[in-house]
């Protein structure tokens with residue numbers, strides 16, 4: 548099979564991001580501060596600036612009943628659902644289909660006053676990882692989004708600011724089989740979600756503005772997205 552020029556990068560970044568996502572907020576050193584909590588959802592960030600720009604890494608952990616890691620990753624990865632849950636999108640298109648599990652996206656996000664409008668080009672890869680720690684343990688599903696260059700979308704259009712991001716959505720399905728040996732239903736499953744993201748906003752924007760945008764938008768995004776997956780999955784057969 549002919550290797551795409553990104554195949555090696557995708558493999559390396561996915562392995563690195565999965566390893567990082569698996570580290571609890573306790574383990575990867577201090578510095579993680581809880582900034583949002585809602586039921587089972589906990590959102591942490593580290594205050595970090597690069598060249599005077601806010602690039603605060605974000606890590607969210609959430610446990611959602613009634614859906615599997617495969618379902619969460621499926622709806623996060625697949626382009627046909629994105630406008631349903633990503634409310635900050637003005638435009639999105641698939642620039643290149645590298646393989647059935649690796650796509651390149653262009654996204655134009657709505658302008659968030661007073662910051663200028665942002666756009667991003669990234670490859671997105673969905674992968675099913677056998678649980679190497681525990682053979683018959685629950686499988687892990689992940690989607691990794693990583694900024695990339697594409698000749699059709701040079702980052703210097705002038706009108707918008709190109710952002711750079713690395714995102715990892717890591718999902719572990721927990722099954723509590725019913726005592727009486729009945730078939731597994733949605734009441735017997737839940738999904739442990741870890742969402743990690745580092746976004747470099749590209750051009751300069753006031754730290755206070757960016758931090759306010761992230762503080763408002765990330766909790767909204769994760770709640771809306773998980774509610775969307777629950778709603779889409781509830782009357783369908785379970786995707787393990």
Ligand SMILES: CCCc1ccc(-c2ccc(S(=O)(=O)CCO)cc2)cc1[C@H]1C[C@H]1c1ccccn1
Nearest residue numbers: 633635656662665692710714746748761764765768
């Ligand atoms: C000035 C920064 C602007 C800004 C940078 C980045 C993103 C952003 C892009 C992609 C992803 S994703 O997880 O890959 C899902 C696919 O869309 C999440 C967030 C959004 C905003 C803006 C729209 C705001 C926002 C921030 C956080 C979450 C959602 N929306």
